[in-house]
Amino acid sequence: MPIPKEQQRELNEKGCILIPDVLSQSEIEMYKARLLELAEKEREDGSGRVHTNGLGQHVRWLVNKGEIFEKLVAHPKVMPFFEYLLGVNYTLSTLTSNIISPGASDGGYHVDNALGAMPEPLPSFPMFVNSLWLLDDFTPENGGTRYVPGSHRSLTKPPSGLANHPQEVRLSAPKGSVFLFNGAVWHSAGANRTGKARIALICFCCRSFLKPMFDFVHYLKPGVVERATPVMRRIYGFDSQPKPPDVPKHNKRDTRAI
Ligand SMILES: O=C(O)CCC(=O)C(=O)O
Known part of the structure; x- marks a missing residue:
């Protein structure tokens, strides 16, 4: 189902939209517990991806880190927004946090x-x-994402070293919602001036003709591939791979579709 015209207009003009009530309270708790567990383990074993002077952390490759993350890949409440902006054959670039x-x-x-x-x-x-x-x-105090609505229409990148922008907004939104935006909107995580961490899952997608950030086709765990529906396989990028070499027709062992 295509998204309503009003939401299309909002995305075209502001470049972003809030989708309410995507995750339930029990899902929020489940994802948070698993992410915090993974974050700690990865800091301890040295694979942790920290940033912002060690006060930010990405936990990446979530699809390979628990079946619970697979249902984020083709979520029915969020997919229509990706489809509207990127076309119906869009693909996943990274599922992170x-x-x-x-x-x-x-x-x-x-x-x-x-x-x-x-x-x-x-x-x-x-x-x-x-x-x-x-x-x-998310609040302006706890690291709510800051962004400049409509900045995607400038067709420019933010000037290097831009500290603040007169039209800057800091996201205020309830847990369970999804803040979705055109990657050309100028944005960053905000400063956290509270005593508690602020956590988000991140599903980042691209047009099918672009190279994704992560190679799901070759590095997904076998169980993840087996469980994937045809739509999920497409989102992982299986339908938008570069072509393999040509092989002689009499080579019966080669069953690749070319
Ligand atoms: O976590 C945030 O608030 C922003 C994340 C971000 O900047 C990004 O994913 O590019």
């Missing part, structure tokens, strides 16, 4: 992934769409 601990300062303004390396003007249509699945209430 961002934990912002007390004392973390504002992150640096950026646009997402390859947009940061592209010459201006940036493409006038969406290439990447990010979504933050809030596992805590």
